[in-house]
Amino acid sequence: MNESSPNASGSSTDYAADVSNIARKQYLNIAKRRTKAKEIRRGIPQQLPYVKRDLKYVNWLIETDATFKETLKWKE
Structure with missing residues (x-):
């Protein structure tokens, strides 16, 4: 049997969720507290x-004039 890590068998939606969580955590790290200008300058390129x-x-949504069902297909 092929032994692999549990994350290796995940779908692309798992990866997208992970990236979204990382983006959210990085944003909240800057936004939650009173930040110095240096931290803000460092945080902006991380969000780009x-x-x-x-x-x-x-x-993509604008160009294709996508409906809700089409957006679900694009995410898969």
Whole structure:
């Protein structure tokens, strides 16, 4: 039998959820407390890849004039 880690058999939605959780934790790390300007400057570039990903998804929705069922297919 092939022994692999439990995460190796996960689907792409598991990966997407993990990335979303990481993005949320990084954002909350900056937003929850009173931050110094240096921390904010460091936090902004960390959030840019997530914003880019979200904008790509929004552009896809606009271009395809997608319905709700189509968006579910795209996530799979």
